[in-house]
Amino acid sequence: DTAVSQTPKYLVTQMGNDKSIKCEQNLGHDTMYWYKQDSKKFLKIMFSYNNKELIINETVPNRFSPKSPDKAHLNLHINSLELGDSAVYFCASSQDTGSEKLLFGSGTQLSVL
Amino acid sequence: GENVEQHPSTLSVQEGDSAVIKCTYSDSASNYFPWYKQELGKGPQLIIDIRSNVGEKKDQRIAVTLNKTAKHFSLHITETQPEDSAVYFCAAGRGYGKLTFGQGTILTVHP
Numbered sequence: 001d002t003a004v005s006q007t008p009k010y011l012v013t014q015m016g017n018d019k020s021i022k023c024e025q026n027l028g029h030d031t032m033y034w035y036k037q038d039s040k041k042f043l044k045i046m047f048s049y050n051n052k053e054l055i056i057n058e059t060v061p062n063r064f065s066p067k068s069p070d071k072a073h074l075n076l077h078i079n080s081l082e083l084g085d086s087a088v089y090f091c092a093s094s095q096d097t098g099s100e101k102l103l104f105g106s107g108t109q110l111s112v113l
Numbered sequence: 114g115e116n117v118e119q120h121p122s123t124l125s126v127q128e129g130d131s132a133v134i135k136c137t138y139s140d141s142a143s144n145y146f147p148w149y150k151q152e153l154g155k156g157p158q159l160i161i162d163i164r165s166n167v168g169e170k171k172d173q174r175i176a177v178t179l180n181k182t183a184k185h186f187s188l189h190i191t192e193t194q195p196e197d198s199a200v201y202f203c204a205a206g207r208g209y210g211k212l213t214f215g216q217g218t219i220l221t222v223h224p
Contacts, residue, residue: 004156031210041200043157043214056211090156100145100206104156 006105023091032074119215136203
């Protein structure tokens with residue numbers, strides 16, 4: 001199946017822990033993104049990478065560090081998790097930065113206790 | 114930066130009725146306006162989009178209109194069906210892949 005796949009789907013962890021969310025796309029797209037959806041369903045961009053290079057870095061705490069080992073993968077590592085980090089995190093991809101047709105993954109629901 | 118306002122936040126219609134969701138944007142440089150549908154437990158899915166050089170676009174039961182002068186755009190769904198029930202998001206972008214989303218509209222279609 002051609003898609004954007006992210007793992008895990010659910011992540012429950014304690015405050016202060018470090019966790020990672022993985023994302024992979026097999027569409028041959030050049031650009032990948034991380035979006036955060038809060039409890040009120042508001043969607044906000046966090047990062048975007050084009051061909052492994054950081055393009056967009058919104059005002060996200062530096063506890064969040066994206067890593068792109070190749071253009072098909074964009075992982076999100078979060079250090080020292082806080083209660084306010086609880087949200088659904090969506091990975092997305094687009095053909096390139098000029099194409100804004102985003103294809104989203106199914107999301108990772110992060111719960112910080 | 115761009116600010117996108119979306120209304121209403123909830124919309125309840127009877128099957129077969131039409132549904133209209135409206136958005137306004139602040140950045141006159143925005144030139145791309147997509148609409149996404151998000152079903153429970155899933156990621157947003159692009160359903161229709163429009164660019165600023167076009168005033169209206171239609172795809173079967175859904176249509177989007179854009180008034181660039183007034184900086185607002187709308188989603189129209191005709192002959193609604195229960196499977197149209199979802200959260201709908203408008204967004205605005207001006208290139209380089211950054212979209213600013215509206216707050217979402219929970220659409221419920223009653224059989």
